[in-house]
Amino acid sequence: MILNHSVQPLPPLPDCKDKTASLYVHIPFCRTKCGYCSFVSFPAIDFNLTNYMEGLLKQAETMSCHPWIRKRRFKSLFVGGGTPTIYDEKSLARLIKNCLRLFKFESEPEITVETNPNTVTLDKLITLAAAGVNRLSIGIQSFSDRLLKLLGRSHSAADGLNSVKSARTAGFTNINLDLMYGLPYQTIADWEETLGTAVTLSPEHLSIYELTVEEGTRFAERADKGELVLPHEDTVIEMEAVTRNITQKAGYQRYEISNFAKSDRKCAHNINYWENRNYVGLGAAAFSCFSGVRVQNITDPAEFARLTQKEMPPFLKAESLSNEARFRETVIMGLRMLSGVSITMAKQRFNLTPQTYYGETLQKLIENDLIQISGDHMRLTEKGLPLANQVMAQLV
Ligand code: SF4
CATH class of the missing domain: 3.20.20.70 (Aldolase class I)
Known part of the structure; x- marks a missing residue:
């Protein structure tokens, strides 16, 4: 939607x-x-x-x-x-x-x-x-x-x-x-x-x-x-x-x-x-994410104030993300952190794991020493960190 x-x-x-x-x-x-x-x-x-x-x-x-x-x-x-x-x-x-x-x-x-x-x-x-x-x-x-x-x-x-x-x-x-x-x-x-x-x-x-x-x-x-x-x-x-x-x-x-x-x-x-979790944004241009429904407020501060004071909704657009889209976002955002993404967390939240979802693409990134999986976490390697944007582009 x-x-x-x-x-x-x-x-x-x-x-x-x-x-x-x-x-x-x-x-x-x-x-x-x-x-x-x-x-x-x-x-x-x-x-x-x-x-x-x-x-x-x-x-x-x-x-x-x-x-x-x-x-x-x-x-x-x-x-x-x-x-x-x-x-x-x-x-x-x-x-x-x-x-x-x-x-x-x-x-x-x-x-x-x-x-x-x-x-x-x-x-x-x-x-x-x-x-x-x-x-x-x-x-x-x-x-x-x-x-x-x-x-x-x-x-x-x-x-x-x-x-x-x-x-x-x-x-x-x-x-x-x-x-x-x-x-x-x-x-x-x-x-x-x-x-x-x-x-x-x-x-x-x-x-x-x-x-x-x-x-x-x-x-x-x-x-x-x-x-x-x-x-x-x-x-x-x-x-x-x-x-x-x-x-x-x-x-x-x-x-x-x-x-x-x-x-x-x-x-x-x-x-x-x-970690791509829930957030509520108040004010002009602020975003909210309600259990996977992303909503943006209008950007004009004067119009925002006019609408809210009249108790009218100030929302510009709303987008309901699919389970897979949320999973991919969670992986990509999580890779920004040096601790990486918890595979158990991904499985619990989306019933998907990076290994099964990305298959060969992920295998190649691991072989090229750009991503590593150790224990429960998938993270960028030393070599992968400066190339984060290129790595993430393959997982979008
Ligand atoms: S204009 Fe304001 S928000 Fe933009 S960079 Fe300068 S201080 Fe920050």
């Missing part, structure tokens, strides 16, 4: 054995739009933020009454964007408290708020911690002012350092820093300096992504005109080696292709996605 009308009601939702889910809330506003950004985010100045917040709260209220949701315990809450901390502390605390009140959470859920360095103050962070936020994710991207400017970021390297310092002062003991490499005109020394600075701050978690120039961004336009010079492929490979060395020496465990954590600080919210 694929429905794709302008707006539609929520389709009937099947139940499943898994009685857990995670909750995502999307704040699609930023101070300015970064040159490389392909996320659903808009300059805050163009929208009525109060109105959007009311719409969000209304959707939280409506969705929390749905029978499928009433049956679920939520493991995590992630307020992402965009830049959630574009809002003042009172609004954010109200949003978080309402989510915690309306949805049934497990004890001690992971509660993350994404921030950008020049949108946080010590007072704001103290208020967030008091509202229950126990994990902060800071979009640092680089500690080079030259590269931050080139990326179109609205903060400086000093803002980045100060935001981490303020987060510690506010009492946060679980901090993630987002960093990027493979940037135009970035040298290996630049990357060593940024990553080196990051690890000296001892964040509990690092998300490290290579820049990809996505269609429709200002970077794509500039790249087409030959105005952007990206590092050579060999330089990027060397940057990856730098990443492995510095993170390993600093005591981080790589547990997903782009994510590194100290001991027990893996991101529970993202693991829920990589």
Whole structure:
């Protein structure tokens, strides 16, 4: 079933054995739009933020009454964007408290708020911690002012350092820093300096992504005109080696292709996605997955707020995935994690195993040392990790 009308009601939702889910809330506003950004985010100045917040709260209220949701315990809450901390502390605390009140959470859920360095103050962070936020994710991207400017970021390297310092002062003991490499005109020394600075701050978690120039961004336009010079492929490979060395020496465990954590600080919210489990998304452009029915909210924040406040459904499309499609997705997403996919879990959830489903294709990947099966887990090998996209393309 694929429905794709302008707006539609929520389709009937099947139940499943898994009685857990995670909750995502999307704040699609930023101070300015970064040159490389392909996320659903808009300059805050163009929208009525109060109105959007009311719409969000209304959707939280409506969705929390749905029978499928009433049956679920939520493991995590992630307020992402965009830049959630574009809002003042009172609004954010109200949003978080309402989510915690309306949805049934497990004890001690992971509660993350994404921030950008020049949108946080010590007072704001103290208020967030008091509202229950126990994990902060800071979009640092680089500690080079030259590269931050080139990326179109609205903060400086000093803002980045100060935001981490303020987060510690506010009492946060679980901090993630987002960093990027493979940037135009970035040298290996630049990357060593940024990553080196990051690890000296001892964040509990690092998300490290290579820049990809996505269609429709200002970077794509500039790249087409030959105005952007990206590092050579060999330089990027060397940057990856730098990443492995510095993170390993600093005591981080790589547990997903782009994510590194100290001991027990893996991101529970993202693991829920990589395990392809249930999630509920509130806000413009947010996705939900209800026992294999994937639903997307409309992307226009003003229209989203208008509809939800009138108690009208804000859903853009709904797609019911077949058992096989969900199995394939679960395998592919699971391979992103270094622990891989549990074969018993796949069998229990989908009544399928990778060996029987993929047959010869999987056998060849094993023979070529790209995938290994050891014990109950199927995972990418050392050789397969850098070729993850090519391997996954064979399993789609
Ligand atoms: S801060 Fe993040 S979401 Fe906002 S414009 Fe920049 S990259 Fe996009």
